[in-house]
Amino acid sequence: MKKLILAASILMAVYSCKKEEGAKKENTTEVSSEAPKTNNKIVTLSGGITEIVSALGHEKEIVGTDVTSTYPSTLKATAKDLGHVRSMTIEPIMAVSPTLILASEKDLNPELMTKIRSSGIQAEIFKQEYTVEGTKKLIADVAKAIGNTDYQKLNDKIDADLKQIQPIAKKPKVLFIYARGNMLMVAGKNTPMASLIGLAGGENAVSDFEDFKPLTPEAVIKANPDILFFFETGLQGAGGNDGALKMPGVAQTNAGKNKKIIAMDGGLVSGFGPRLGEAAVGLNKLLIENTK
Amino acid sequence: MRTQSKLYFYLTIGAVLLAIIAVLALNTGVYDFGGTSPFKVLWQFIKGDPGLSLSDQYVIWDVRASRIIMAILIGSMLAVSGTSLQGLFKNPLATGEAIGLTSGATLLAAIAIVLGGHFKQYLPEVVQFSLVGISAFLGALSAMMLVYRISTSAGKTNVVMMLLSGVAITSIGFSITGFLIYISKDEQLRDLTFWNMGSLAAATWTKNIVLAVVIVISYAILLPKGKALNAMMLGERDAQHLGINVEKLKKQIVIITSLMVGTCVAFSGTIGFVGLIVPYILRLLFKSNYVFILPLSAVLGSILLLIADTFSRSIVAPSELPIGILTSLIGGPVFIAILIKFKKSL
Amino acid sequence: MIKAHQINYLHKDFHILEGVDVSLGYGEFLAIVGPNGAGKSSLLSVLANEIKQGKQEILFKEKSISNWEVKILSQHKSKFSQHNSNEIPLDVKDVVMMGRYPYFDSQPHKEDLEATNKMMYETDIFHLKDREYNTLSGGEKQRVHLSRVMAQLENEIAHKLVFLDEPLNNLDIKHQYKALEIIKKFTKKANSAIVVLHDLNLAAQFADKILLMKSGKVSAYGTPQEVFTAETISQAYNFPCTICGHPITNNPMIIFG
Numbered sequence: 033m034k035k036l037i038l039a040a041s042i043l044m045a046v047y048s049c050k051k052e053e054g055a056k057k058e059n060t061t062e063v064s065s066e067a068p069k070t071n072n073k074i075v076t077l078s079g080g081i082t083e084i085v086s087a088l089g090h091e092k093e094i095v096g097t098d099v100t101s102t103y104p105s106t107l108k109a110t111a112k113d114l115g116h117v118r119s120m121t122i123e124p125i126m127a128v129s130p131t132l133i134l135a136s137e138k139d140l141n142p143e144l145m146t147k148i149r150s151s152g153i154q155a156e157i158f159k160q161e162y163t164v165e166g167t168k169k170l171i172a173d174v175a176k177a178i179g180n181t182d183y184q185k186l187n188d189k190i191d192a193d194l195k196q197i198q199p200i201a202k203k204p205k206v207l208f209i210y211a212r213g214n215m216l217m218v219a220g221k222n223t224p225m226a227s228l229i230g231l232a233g234g235e236n237a238v239s240d241f242e243d244f245k246p247l248t249p250e251a252v253i254k255a256n257p258d259i260l261f262f263f264e265t266g267l268q269g270a271g272g273n274d275g276a277l278k279m280p281g282v283a284q285t286n287a288g289k290n291k292k293i294i295a296m297d298g299g300l301v302s303g304f305g306p307r308l309g310e311a312a313v314g315l316n317k318l319l320i321e322n323t324k
Numbered sequence: 325m326r327t328q329s330k331l332y333f334y335l336t337i338g339a340v341l342l343a344i345i346a347v348l349a350l351n352t353g354v355y356d357f358g359g360t361s362p363f364k365v366l367w368q369f370i371k372g373d374p375g376l377s378l379s380d381q382y383v384i385w386d387v388r389a390s391r392i393i394m395a396i397l398i399g400s401m402l403a404v405s406g407t408s409l410q411g412l413f414k415n416p417l418a419t420g421e422a423i424g425l426t427s428g429a430t431l432l433a434a435i436a437i438v439l440g441g442h443f444k445q446y447l448p449e450v451v452q453f454s455l456v457g458i459s460a461f462l463g464a465l466s467a468m469m470l471v472y473r474i475s476t477s478a479g480k481t482n483v484v485m486m487l488l489s490g491v492a493i494t495s496i497g498f499s500i501t502g503f504l505i506y507i508s509k510d511e512q513l514r515d516l517t518f519w520n521m522g523s524l525a526a527a528t529w530t531k532n533i534v535l536a537v538v539i540v541i542s543y544a545i546l547l548p549k550g551k552a553l554n555a556m557m558l559g560e561r562d563a564q565h566l567g568i569n570v571e572k573l574k575k576q577i578v579i580i581t582s583l584m585v586g587t588c589v590a591f592s593g594t595i596g597f598v599g600l601i602v603p604y605i606l607r608l609l610f611k612s613n614y615v616f617i618l619p620l621s622a623v624l625g626s627i628l629l630l631i632a633d634t635f636s637r638s639i640v641a642p643s644e645l646p647i648g649i650l651t652s653l654i655g656g657p658v659f660i661a662i663l664i665k666f667k668k669s670l
Numbered sequence: 671m672i673k674a675h676q677i678n679y680l681h682k683d684f685h686i687l688e689g690v691d692v693s694l695g696y697g698e699f700l701a702i703v704g705p706n707g708a709g710k711s712s713l714l715s716v717l718a719n720e721i722k723q724g725k726q727e728i729l730f731k732e733k734s735i736s737n738w739e740v741k742i743l744s745q746h747k748s749k750f751s752q753h754n755s756n757e758i759p760l761d762v763k764d765v766v767m768m769g770r771y772p773y774f775d776s777q778p779h780k781e782d783l784e785a786t787n788k789m790m791y792e793t794d795i796f797h798l799k800d801r802e803y804n805t806l807s808g809g810e811k812q813r814v815h816l817s818r819v820m821a822q823l824e825n826e827i828a829h830k831l832v833f834l835d836e837p838l839n840n841l842d843i844k845h846q847y848k849a850l851e852i853i854k855k856f857t858k859k860a861n862s863a864i865v866v867l868h869d870l871n872l873a874a875q876f877a878d879k880i881l882l883m884k885s886g887k888v889s890a891y892g893t894p895q896e897v898f899t900a901e902t903i904s905q906a907y908n909f910p911c912t913i914c915g916h917p918i919t920n921n922p923m924i925i926f927g
Contacts, residue, residue: 121644122383122387123354123387124354124641124642126379127353127354127642151382152379152381152382414756548776551775551776554760554771555771557756558768559756561749561751562749564720565718566768566771566772607759611802612760
């Protein structure tokens with residue numbers, strides 16, 4: 033027994049020494065690398081917020097993001113991926129020593145929210161509304177949080193992009209399917225996708241439930257979409273167009289019969305940030321193409 | 325003289341081991357304290373060193389230390405409740421999860437959270453947590469009484485009935501809880517993963533205070549019952565002849581284990597197998613002598629859960645592996661080992 | 671020492687015991703005998719306060735048995751039950767030590783160790799004391815429990831009572847006699863014993879009084895000479911028998927057939 037304790041104590045001592053050594057090494061390397069422009073270190077825990085901060089010119093200040101923050105792709109090199117906000121814990125966030133934490137209420141683990149608030153680090157948690165007005169407001173709020181007043185051009189870009197949307201005479205019914213592995217879910221009312229579809233001149237095929245619900249063949253047939261809408265990664269994972277056509281109920285719908293399947297980048301579609309206009313226009317073009 | 329001092333000896337060894345592991349756990353984590361060892365940082369925090377950065381203070385105290393203490397408290401209670409239940413049912417497979425206690429606790433805790441969502445703003449944190457804890461306790465108690473009634477008659481427990489009624493209750497609890505989570509938009513309900521696999525990430529000092537109160541009350545009553553549990557192995561009638569008040573003992577075990585299991589589940593979700601592994605290991609050393617294994621399970625449970633939690637934080641850093649996965653990893657083989665032993669005696 | 675009047679014990683509508691009177695003085699060895707299903711074990715259970723029956727009180731040392739405090743009562747009386755295939759994953763000496771639980775809180779005292787050692791010697795299991803209980807044979811386990819039950823009453827209190835339900839099962843002849851001698855020695859010190867026995871001859875040899883039961887009722891009660899007559903026995907057991915005098919001890923000797 034005593035030997036065990038002795039061994040454990042030695043182990044602990046060695047481990048602590050190693051940790052200190054490792055820390056010292058990290059400190060020295062930090063000094064030699066490029067020093068950031070300002071002393072701000074921002075953690076952004078939502079794709080949309082990340083895009084806004086980057087678009088406002090503060091990309092280099094972002095030290096940590098969540099897993100949905102895929103744009104701009106240059107972030108991969110400078111910011112640490114901290115995981116999904118649903119299962120994230122506070123320590124990895126604090127480990128990047130942020131001066132500011134920006135997060136969206138959606139999907140944020142309430143325990144994490146509590147811990148963020150009590151961490152003593154300045155944090156802003158935004159309620160993101162998935163509309164044009166909501167996005168503009170978010171841009172303004174985020175800009176205020178990072179002390180930047182030069183955000184109007186972002187809003188202008190959105191308006192400019194939106195103007196390019198061409199109305200479609202016969203509004204297509206669009207069904208968004210979230211495909212991940214074996215899990216298939218459809219977007220009902222009050223989802224970012226429904227909002228985007230509306231902006232792009234289409235109509236959400238689902239009108240009798242809210243939020244995301246598992247896909248059932250009956251719901252799909254009832255909705256009878258003209259076009260199926262996927263994330264690019266989701267469609268690829270499901271086996272491309274052929275895989276999509278094999279999904280339960282799809283073959284009986286207009287979309288299935290006419291083989292009208294479209295996909296867009298996930299971050300672009302769900303971010304609802306500065307690229308909102310771009311996303312709407314992109315979707316609009318796809319819808320027009322597939323309604324001919 | 326010998327039994328007592330032998331017990332104290334092992335308790336001391338356990339406490340020392342626990343302290344060592346606690347320090348190791350303190351040193352584990354992705355946050356970097358800028359070169360100082362976390363242990364030193366904690367020491368500085370306790371001394372009120374003003375030079376300590378706010379972030380350092382926060383991580384060492386509110387994040388790591390509180391989580392370690394919670395692991396110690398919950399691990400201890402889960403182990404003791406397992407041991408006590410095994411004494412009550414006279415079977416090494418009886419644990420909170422096996423007989424449906426954790427499921428009952430989860431169900432009523434979920435209901436309390438859904439109902440309490442409206443009043444949340446008006447109540448201080450301590451009261452909020454206590455209410456959820458109390459609901460979980462009542463849930464565990466109801467499950468317990470149901471199982472006991474179904475599986476015990478004339479003081480003899482039918483093990484098969486005990487385990488099967490546990491399965492039934494777990495299924496019911498699982499489905500209703502799942503349904504509540506599915507239809508509720510309330511983020512507080514979190515998701516099924518939390519309730520089914522457990523997590524110590526949400527540790528706070530307020531919760532630790534509630535847990536500490538529960539532990540003190542429970543252990544004051546339960547830990548001295550080693551002798552009585554030994555006597556119960558002779559059967560309830562013979563235990564009564566030895567001067568043990570059997571009915572009172574049974575009631576105490578039922579209520580206290582429900583209290584402990586309920587509170588733990590309310591704060592950390594279902595962390596399975598601790599109540600199975602710890603008594604099993606102790607039985608290898610001390611046979612089924614509850615005078616030893618009951619108090620020692622309080623220490624070994626803490627050690628086990630603390631080790632598991634530290635691994636869950638470090639294996640897939642910066643992410644975390646749900647702690648239930650780790651305890652099941654050890655627990656599964658232990659379960660099989662017990663079954664094999666069982667088979668040999670058949 | 672113990673008095674019970676008109677005990678009735680019903681299970682649903684069936685009288686397991688009906689109108690049984692028992693009265694035992696100090697220093698008496700009472701053997702309860704009778705055919706299977708006569709209610710012997712049930713009577714013992716009722717007298718030992720295991721089963722709460724009807725409204726009739728059992729008086730133990732002039733005080734109603736339900737008024738006795740459980741812990742104190744366990745120093746005055748102990749019971750050997752028909753065992754139970756319980757697994758007890760403990761060492762033999764720990765099982766015997768359980769008999770001393772009424773006397774210590776957390777750790778046994780010197781007297782407790784002495785008492786258990788003494789009884790383990792007398793029942794011839796001292797050499798097994800460090801073995802695991804579960805590895806013993808049926809007869810050895812029986813002796814472990816006998817040790818425990820007798821060790822429970824090793825104390826300075828006068829007039830103790832031991833209940834034994836078929837303590838001789840599984841024992842070979844030598845240990846059967848040893849067990850009965852231990853009980854007899856116990857009763858010679860002004861203590862009493864109530865023992866359910868199957869072997870009428872052993873009962874005749876060792877008991878001071880016999881209670882013969884049949885179908886839940888008392889068939890006969892008295893000294894072995896009084897009770898063990900050919901008609902009484904054959905009627906109770908529904909089987910012919912002959913009584914003659916034991917060649918050496920002159921106790922009645924019952925031969926069936």
